[in-house]
Amino acid sequence: MSEHIVPVRVYVLIFLALIAGTGLTVWAGKRDFPGPLNVIIALTIACIKATLVVLFFMHLRYSSRLVWVIFAAALFWLAILFALTFSDYWTRNWLIG
Amino acid sequence: MAESIAAEHEVHHPALQHHFENLEQQREAGTLGMWVFLVTEIMFFGGMFFAYTLYRWQYPLEFASASNHLDLPLGTINTIVLIVSSFTMALAVYSAQIGKRRNLLACLVLTIALGVTFLGIKAVEYHQKYVDNLIPGKLIRGHYFNPNGVHLLVGADKNKVEMFYWIYFAMTGMHAVHMIIGVGLLSVILLFAARGRYGPEYHNPVEISGLYWHFVDIIWIFLFPLLYLLGRHFVHGG
Numbered sequence: 117m118s119e120h121i122v123p124v125r126v127y128v129l130i131f132l133a134l135i136a137g138t139g140l141t142v143w144a145g146k147r148d149f150p151g152p153l154n155v156i157i158a159l160t161i162a163c164i165k166a167t168l169v170v171l172f173f174m175h176l177r178y179s180s181r182l183v184w185v186i187f188a189a190a191l192f193w194l195a196i197l198f199a200l201t202f203s204d205y206w207t208r209n210w211l212i213g
Numbered sequence: 214m215a216e217s218i219a220a221e222h223e224v225h226h227p228a229l230q231h232h233f234e235n236l237e238q239q240r241e242a243g244t245l246g247m248w249v250f251l252v253t254e255i256m257f258f259g260g261m262f263f264a265y266t267l268y269r270w271q272y273p274l275e276f277a278s279a280s281n282h283l284d285l286p287l288g289t290i291n292t293i294v295l296i297v298s299s300f301t302m303a304l305a306v307y308s309a310q311i312g313k314r315r316n317l318l319a320c321l322v323l324t325i326a327l328g329v330t331f332l333g334i335k336a337v338e339y340h341q342k343y344v345d346n347l348i349p350g351k352l353i354r355g356h357y358f359n360p361n362g363v364h365l366l367v368g369a370d371k372n373k374v375e376m377f378y379w380i381y382f383a384m385t386g387m388h389a390v391h392m393i394i395g396v397g398l399l400s401v402i403l404l405f406a407a408r409g410r411y412g413p414e415y416h417n418p419v420e421i422s423g424l425y426w427h428f429v430d431i432i433w434i435f436l437f438p439l440l441y442l443l444g445r446h447f448v449h450g451g
Contacts, residue, residue: 119240121310122303131300138292138437142285145442154446158438166431173303173427175420180241183248190252194259198266205267 120178130172137165228415240417247421251428254391258432261384265439268376274369277444279377282347282363284338288441291334292433298327299430302399306423309416314409317419321403324426328396335389342378349378366447381440388436391429398422 141161149157171177176187226236233239269276305320342348346359360374402422405411411419 119237119310122307124304124307127300127303127307130303131296134296134299135293138289138296141438141442142289145438145445148446155443158442162435162438165434169299169427169431169434173299173430174424179244182245186245186248186252190255193252194255197256197259198263201263202267205270 120175122172122175122178126172130168133168134165137161226414228410236415240420243417243421244424247424251424254428258384258387261380261387262435262439265380265384268380269443272370272373272376273444274366275373276377277447278363278366278369279360279374279381280440280443281366281445281447282345283381283441284341285441285445287334287338288437291331292437294327294331294334295430295433298324298331299427301327302423302426306416306420309406309411309419310413312413314406314412317406317411318403321399321406321419325396325399325403328392328399328426332389332392332396335385335392342382347378349375349382366444384436384440388429388432391432395422395426395429398425 141158144157144161145154148154170187176183228239229236230239233242301320301323305317305324308314308316308320343353343356345362346356347362348356349358351357358375358378360371363374365371365374399422402419405418
Protein backbone atom coordinates (compact mmCIF):
# COMPACT_ATOMS: atom_id res chain seq x y z
CA MET A 117 0.00 0.00 0.00
CA SER A 118 1.61 3.23 -1.07
CA GLU A 119 1.41 6.46 0.81
CA HIS A 120 -1.69 8.60 0.44
CA ILE A 121 -1.16 12.35 0.18
CA VAL A 122 -4.09 14.22 1.72
CA PRO A 123 -4.91 17.42 -0.20
CA VAL A 124 -4.47 20.73 1.65
CA ARG A 125 -8.18 21.47 1.14
CA VAL A 126 -9.04 18.57 3.48
CA TYR A 127 -6.64 19.83 6.15
CA VAL A 128 -8.17 23.32 5.95
CA LEU A 129 -11.71 21.93 6.28
CA ILE A 130 -10.76 19.80 9.30
CA PHE A 131 -8.98 22.77 10.86
CA LEU A 132 -12.07 24.99 10.45
CA ALA A 133 -14.28 22.24 11.89
CA LEU A 134 -12.00 21.97 14.94
CA ILE A 135 -12.10 25.73 15.54
CA ALA A 136 -15.91 25.72 15.14
CA GLY A 137 -16.15 22.81 17.59
CA THR A 138 -14.10 24.73 20.14
CA GLY A 139 -16.37 27.77 19.82
CA LEU A 140 -19.45 25.59 20.09
CA THR A 141 -18.25 23.76 23.20
CA VAL A 142 -17.43 27.05 24.99
CA TRP A 143 -20.82 28.48 24.01
CA ALA A 144 -22.67 25.34 25.14
CA GLY A 145 -20.64 25.13 28.35
CA LYS A 146 -21.91 28.51 29.51
CA ARG A 147 -25.54 27.56 28.99
CA ASP A 148 -27.69 25.57 31.36
CA PHE A 149 -29.13 22.54 29.63
CA PRO A 150 -31.50 20.19 31.47
CA GLY A 151 -30.13 17.19 33.35
CA PRO A 152 -26.78 15.77 32.30
CA LEU A 153 -27.02 17.33 28.82
CA ASN A 154 -24.12 19.76 29.46
CA VAL A 155 -21.72 16.87 30.00
CA ILE A 156 -23.10 14.89 27.08
CA ILE A 157 -22.79 17.86 24.71
CA ALA A 158 -19.24 18.64 25.86
CA LEU A 159 -18.08 15.03 25.51
CA THR A 160 -19.81 14.55 22.16
CA ILE A 161 -18.07 17.62 20.71
CA ALA A 162 -14.72 16.49 22.17
CA CYS A 163 -15.15 13.00 20.68
CA ILE A 164 -16.04 14.41 17.26
CA LYS A 165 -13.00 16.71 17.35
CA ALA A 166 -10.72 13.86 18.41
CA THR A 167 -12.13 11.61 15.68
CA LEU A 168 -11.44 14.26 13.03
CA VAL A 169 -7.85 14.64 14.25
CA VAL A 170 -7.27 10.87 14.30
CA LEU A 171 -8.86 10.19 10.91
CA PHE A 172 -7.40 13.07 8.91
CA PHE A 173 -4.46 14.75 10.69
CA MET A 174 -3.13 11.38 11.85
CA HIS A 175 -4.05 9.76 8.52
CA LEU A 176 -5.83 6.80 10.13
CA ARG A 177 -8.44 6.93 7.38
CA TYR A 178 -5.72 6.18 4.85
CA SER A 179 -3.73 3.74 7.00
CA SER A 180 -3.49 -0.04 6.79
CA ARG A 181 -5.89 -2.39 8.57
CA LEU A 182 -3.15 -3.25 11.06
CA VAL A 183 -3.03 0.35 12.29
CA TRP A 184 -6.82 0.35 12.61
CA VAL A 185 -6.66 -2.82 14.74
CA ILE A 186 -4.01 -1.30 17.01
CA PHE A 187 -6.06 1.85 17.50
CA ALA A 188 -9.20 -0.19 18.19
CA ALA A 189 -7.24 -2.20 20.77
CA ALA A 190 -6.47 1.05 22.62
CA LEU A 191 -10.16 1.95 22.81
CA PHE A 192 -11.05 -1.60 23.85
CA TRP A 193 -8.58 -1.67 26.75
CA LEU A 194 -9.55 1.85 27.77
CA ALA A 195 -13.17 0.68 27.97
CA ILE A 196 -12.08 -2.23 30.18
CA LEU A 197 -10.11 0.16 32.42
CA PHE A 198 -13.19 2.35 32.92
CA ALA A 199 -15.86 -0.34 33.09
CA LEU A 200 -14.18 -2.74 35.50
CA THR A 201 -12.72 -0.13 37.86
CA PHE A 202 -15.95 1.84 37.92
CA SER A 203 -18.00 -1.28 38.64
CA ASP A 204 -15.91 -1.62 41.79
CA TYR A 205 -16.45 1.93 43.05
CA TRP A 206 -20.07 1.98 41.92
CA THR A 207 -21.03 -1.06 44.00
CA ARG A 208 -18.95 -0.41 47.15
CA ASN A 209 -21.76 1.40 48.94
CA TRP A 210 -24.13 -1.48 48.35
CA LEU A 211 -22.52 -3.46 51.18
CA ILE A 212 -22.64 -0.61 53.70
CA GLY A 213 -26.09 0.61 52.58
CA MET B 214 29.07 -10.42 -8.66
CA ALA B 215 30.73 -7.77 -6.55
CA GLU B 216 29.81 -5.21 -9.15
CA SER B 217 26.16 -6.15 -9.13
CA ILE B 218 26.01 -5.81 -5.31
CA ALA B 219 27.68 -2.43 -5.57
CA ALA B 220 25.18 -1.42 -8.25
CA GLU B 221 22.32 -2.55 -6.04
CA HIS B 222 23.61 -0.43 -3.18
CA GLU B 223 23.79 2.60 -5.39
CA VAL B 224 20.07 2.57 -6.12
CA HIS B 225 19.24 2.27 -2.40
CA HIS B 226 18.04 5.43 -0.72
CA PRO B 227 20.67 6.44 1.89
CA ALA B 228 17.98 6.44 4.61
CA LEU B 229 17.00 2.80 3.98
CA GLN B 230 18.07 0.59 6.87
CA HIS B 231 19.51 -2.79 5.93
CA HIS B 232 16.92 -4.85 7.78
CA PHE B 233 14.09 -3.49 5.60
CA GLU B 234 13.23 -4.65 2.11
CA ASN B 235 12.43 -1.15 0.88
CA LEU B 236 11.50 2.35 2.05
CA GLU B 237 7.79 1.50 1.93
CA GLN B 238 8.21 -1.34 4.42
CA GLN B 239 10.42 0.84 6.60
CA ARG B 240 7.78 3.57 6.61
CA GLU B 241 4.99 1.16 7.55
CA ALA B 242 7.08 -0.31 10.37
CA GLY B 243 7.90 3.14 11.77
CA THR B 244 4.30 4.29 11.66
CA LEU B 245 3.11 1.07 13.27
CA GLY B 246 5.68 1.44 16.06
CA MET B 247 4.50 4.96 16.84
CA TRP B 248 0.86 3.84 16.95
CA VAL B 249 1.74 1.05 19.39
CA PHE B 250 3.52 3.60 21.56
CA LEU B 251 0.47 5.89 21.39
CA VAL B 252 -1.71 3.01 22.62
CA THR B 253 0.42 2.84 25.76
CA GLU B 254 0.05 6.62 26.06
CA ILE B 255 -3.73 6.36 25.81
CA MET B 256 -3.70 3.84 28.66
CA PHE B 257 -1.35 6.09 30.68
CA PHE B 258 -3.61 9.13 30.35
CA GLY B 259 -6.64 6.83 30.64
CA GLY B 260 -5.77 6.12 34.28
CA MET B 261 -5.82 9.85 35.03
CA PHE B 262 -9.04 10.37 33.08
CA PHE B 263 -10.53 7.60 35.19
CA ALA B 264 -9.39 9.30 38.41
CA TYR B 265 -11.01 12.50 37.16
CA THR B 266 -14.29 10.71 36.38
CA LEU B 267 -14.38 8.96 39.72
CA TYR B 268 -13.79 12.03 41.88
CA ARG B 269 -16.03 14.20 39.79
CA TRP B 270 -18.74 11.64 40.34
CA GLN B 271 -18.09 11.69 44.09
CA TYR B 272 -17.57 15.48 44.55
CA PRO B 273 -19.66 17.10 41.78
CA LEU B 274 -20.26 20.47 43.49
CA GLU B 275 -16.67 20.86 44.66
CA PHE B 276 -15.39 20.05 41.17
CA ALA B 277 -17.79 22.55 39.61
CA SER B 278 -16.76 25.26 42.11
CA ALA B 279 -13.04 24.74 41.52
CA SER B 280 -13.51 24.48 37.76
CA ASN B 281 -15.23 27.86 37.71
CA HIS B 282 -12.12 29.38 39.24
CA LEU B 283 -9.95 28.35 36.26
CA ASP B 284 -9.19 31.00 33.64
CA LEU B 285 -11.61 30.16 30.80
CA PRO B 286 -10.33 32.80 28.30
CA LEU B 287 -6.73 31.56 28.68
CA GLY B 288 -7.89 27.94 28.41
CA THR B 289 -9.84 28.73 25.24
CA ILE B 290 -6.90 30.59 23.69
CA ASN B 291 -4.63 27.65 24.50
CA THR B 292 -7.08 25.23 22.87
CA ILE B 293 -7.03 27.30 19.69
CA VAL B 294 -3.22 27.61 19.83
CA LEU B 295 -2.94 23.81 19.97
CA ILE B 296 -5.42 23.28 17.13
CA VAL B 297 -3.52 25.73 14.92
CA SER B 298 -0.28 23.93 15.83
CA SER B 299 -1.83 20.61 14.79
CA PHE B 300 -2.83 22.20 11.50
CA THR B 301 0.68 23.51 10.84
CA MET B 302 2.06 20.08 11.80
CA ALA B 303 -0.23 18.41 9.26
CA LEU B 304 0.99 20.93 6.66
CA ALA B 305 4.59 20.16 7.62
CA VAL B 306 4.03 16.47 6.81
CA TYR B 307 2.31 17.46 3.57
CA SER B 308 5.23 19.74 2.60
CA ALA B 309 7.67 16.89 3.23
CA GLN B 310 5.54 14.52 1.13
CA ILE B 311 5.54 16.83 -1.89
CA GLY B 312 9.16 17.86 -1.32
CA LYS B 313 8.70 21.55 -0.52
CA ARG B 314 11.61 21.97 1.87
CA ARG B 315 11.13 25.67 2.65
CA ASN B 316 7.46 25.12 3.50
CA LEU B 317 8.43 22.15 5.66
CA LEU B 318 10.90 24.29 7.61
CA ALA B 319 8.39 27.16 7.98
CA CYS B 320 5.64 24.81 9.20
CA LEU B 321 7.97 23.13 11.70
CA VAL B 322 9.13 26.50 13.06
CA LEU B 323 5.49 27.64 13.38
CA THR B 324 4.47 24.41 15.13
CA ILE B 325 7.34 24.72 17.62
CA ALA B 326 6.53 28.40 18.22
CA LEU B 327 2.88 27.59 18.88
CA GLY B 328 3.89 24.76 21.23
CA VAL B 329 6.09 27.18 23.19
CA THR B 330 3.23 29.73 23.23
CA PHE B 331 0.95 27.08 24.74
CA LEU B 332 3.51 26.33 27.46
CA GLY B 333 3.93 30.05 28.15
CA ILE B 334 0.20 30.57 28.63
CA LYS B 335 0.08 27.44 30.80
CA ALA B 336 2.88 28.92 32.93
CA VAL B 337 0.85 32.14 33.38
CA GLU B 338 -2.11 30.03 34.56
CA TYR B 339 0.08 28.03 36.96
CA HIS B 340 1.39 31.31 38.36
CA GLN B 341 -2.17 32.50 38.98
CA LYS B 342 -2.80 29.31 40.95
CA TYR B 343 0.41 29.93 42.92
CA VAL B 344 -0.67 33.50 43.78
CA ASP B 345 -4.15 32.27 44.78
CA ASN B 346 -2.66 29.54 47.02
CA LEU B 347 -4.22 26.82 44.93
CA ILE B 348 -1.16 24.58 44.48
CA PRO B 349 -2.37 21.37 46.22
CA GLY B 350 -0.65 20.11 49.34
CA LYS B 351 2.01 21.94 51.31
CA LEU B 352 4.65 22.09 48.61
CA ILE B 353 5.58 25.78 48.82
CA ARG B 354 6.24 27.53 52.12
CA GLY B 355 3.91 30.49 52.55
CA HIS B 356 1.69 29.19 49.75
CA TYR B 357 0.08 26.12 51.30
CA PHE B 358 -3.15 25.07 49.65
CA ASN B 359 -6.02 27.27 50.78
CA PRO B 360 -9.40 27.12 49.04
CA ASN B 361 -10.71 30.37 50.57
CA GLY B 362 -10.34 32.20 47.26
CA VAL B 363 -12.59 29.72 45.48
CA HIS B 364 -16.24 30.74 45.26
CA LEU B 365 -18.10 27.68 46.55
CA LEU B 366 -21.43 26.64 45.11
CA VAL B 367 -24.20 26.02 47.64
CA GLY B 368 -23.65 22.66 49.34
CA ALA B 369 -20.00 22.33 48.33
CA ASP B 370 -17.54 21.14 51.02
CA LYS B 371 -14.45 23.37 51.25
CA ASN B 372 -12.26 20.43 52.26
CA LYS B 373 -12.93 18.48 49.08
CA VAL B 374 -11.92 21.25 46.64
CA GLU B 375 -8.24 20.27 46.85
CA MET B 376 -8.89 17.00 44.99
CA PHE B 377 -9.82 18.93 41.86
CA TYR B 378 -6.49 20.75 41.95
CA TRP B 379 -4.50 17.52 42.45
CA ILE B 380 -6.14 16.13 39.34
CA TYR B 381 -5.86 19.43 37.45
CA PHE B 382 -2.12 19.69 38.09
CA ALA B 383 -1.46 16.00 37.47
CA MET B 384 -3.26 16.00 34.13
CA THR B 385 -2.23 19.41 32.77
CA GLY B 386 1.26 18.81 34.19
CA MET B 387 1.68 15.48 32.38
CA HIS B 388 0.23 17.08 29.28
CA ALA B 389 2.76 19.92 29.54
CA VAL B 390 5.60 17.38 29.93
CA HIS B 391 4.42 15.77 26.70
CA MET B 392 4.35 19.19 25.03
CA ILE B 393 7.94 19.84 26.13
CA ILE B 394 9.00 16.44 24.73
CA GLY B 395 7.11 17.26 21.52
CA VAL B 396 8.87 20.61 21.15
CA GLY B 397 12.23 18.85 21.67
CA LEU B 398 11.33 16.17 19.14
CA LEU B 399 10.29 18.71 16.51
CA SER B 400 13.45 20.76 17.12
CA VAL B 401 15.53 17.71 16.17
CA ILE B 402 13.32 17.12 13.13
CA LEU B 403 13.76 20.79 12.18
CA LEU B 404 17.54 20.43 12.40
CA PHE B 405 17.53 17.37 10.14
CA ALA B 406 15.03 18.98 7.76
CA ALA B 407 17.30 22.04 7.47
CA ARG B 408 20.10 19.66 6.40
CA GLY B 409 17.82 18.39 3.65
CA ARG B 410 17.34 14.89 5.00
CA TYR B 411 13.61 14.67 4.20
CA GLY B 412 11.92 14.56 0.82
CA PRO B 413 9.08 12.83 -1.03
CA GLU B 414 10.80 9.44 -0.75
CA TYR B 415 11.79 9.57 2.90
CA HIS B 416 10.01 11.60 5.59
CA ASN B 417 8.81 9.03 8.10
CA PRO B 418 10.40 10.81 11.11
CA VAL B 419 8.39 13.95 10.27
CA GLU B 420 5.24 11.87 9.95
CA ILE B 421 5.55 9.91 13.20
CA SER B 422 6.58 13.02 15.16
CA GLY B 423 3.39 14.49 13.75
CA LEU B 424 1.41 11.51 15.07
CA TYR B 425 2.79 12.18 18.54
CA TRP B 426 2.03 15.91 18.27
CA HIS B 427 -1.57 15.28 17.20
CA PHE B 428 -2.00 12.77 20.03
CA VAL B 429 -0.96 15.40 22.59
CA ASP B 430 -3.46 17.76 20.96
CA ILE B 431 -6.22 15.16 21.37
CA ILE B 432 -5.47 14.84 25.10
CA TRP B 433 -6.00 18.60 25.40
CA ILE B 434 -9.22 18.41 23.33
CA PHE B 435 -10.61 16.27 26.18
CA LEU B 436 -8.91 18.09 29.06
CA PHE B 437 -10.25 21.50 28.06
CA PRO B 438 -14.02 20.83 28.38
CA LEU B 439 -13.58 18.47 31.34
CA LEU B 440 -11.49 20.87 33.42
CA TYR B 441 -12.50 24.36 32.26
CA LEU B 442 -16.13 24.08 31.19
CA LEU B 443 -17.48 21.75 33.83
CA GLY B 444 -20.07 23.53 35.93
CA ARG B 445 -19.82 26.91 34.19
CA HIS B 446 -23.56 26.68 33.62
CA PHE B 447 -24.17 26.64 37.38
CA VAL B 448 -22.87 30.20 37.46
CA HIS B 449 -23.68 31.71 34.10
CA GLY B 450 -26.78 29.91 32.96
CA GLY B 451 -30.42 29.94 33.82
